[in-house]
Amino acid sequence: MIEFESISEVKKCPKQYVLAINDTLNVISGKWKLPILASILYGNHRYKDIQSNIEKITPRMLSKELKELELNGVITRNVYDSTPVRIEYRMTESGEKILSVLDVMIEWGLAHRKATLENS
């Protein structure tokens, strides 16, 4: 069951594809999105954990980005009513799969660096 055709095999990029690419870009672009996702993936789930893991991020940016990531369905925000209240951010199932995108980005980036150095 073929889910979609590679854009290299398509005459003109369909609107669905454009939307899909934009959705993906929204999740990974900007200065802090990837550091935050990486931090959560590597085991930091609470606000303070993430903040001290990414030293240079300001609280404003951290909460802004967390909100956006939640809105985009990449992470969940879970409130535990202990005292003091504990809040945990975790990747959604779909969110975790973003790693497959990062993998090809790494692959292309490494290969491109190599190719560019060779021709210079």
Add this chain to the structure above:
Amino acid sequence: MIEFESISEVKKCPKQYVLAINDTLNVISGKWKLPILASILYGNHRYKDIQSNIEKITPRMLSKELKELELNGVITRNVYDSTPVRIEYRMTESGEKILSVLDVMIEWGLAHRKATLENS
């Protein structure tokens, strides 16, 4: 010959990977990079062709982005000294392979949309 390990199998993201991801992001993020690359890929090679293909882009943005893409080794700028001078922009070999990144971005984007709609 294994070229790299998936970041999901690695304890901490190596600096090389971070650089590779940033290289890739630099090539695809911003308002006009992908439209320009798509335009070239679909057969528009001259400044005016690309400009009229992307109606809303201003000449400033087009030349700025073309310069950056050239600098990043994704496209080449070829000058033919006919009169009037003809200039052609073309994808580099390495640049064309960015399609593999777009493919997984489309794949993730479509699947994520589906998953997000189902859980709402």
Add this chain to the structure above:
DNA sequence: TTTATCACTATACTTTTGTATAGTATAGAT
């Protein structure tokens, strides 16, 4: 009672990114 922690919010500001509009240099055609 003062101090500390958690998870933020508020306000003002700077930097980066993108827009609007006009102009340039070279050359050929009329």
Add this chain to the structure above:
DNA sequence: ATCTATACTATACAAAAGTATAGTGATAAA
């Protein structure tokens, strides 16, 4: 001499993204 085309550049401006710094409210510990 004027008009057109190509491939841009220059200047000023607006909008978006990110930074700096201080403060909030609830609770608990010393």
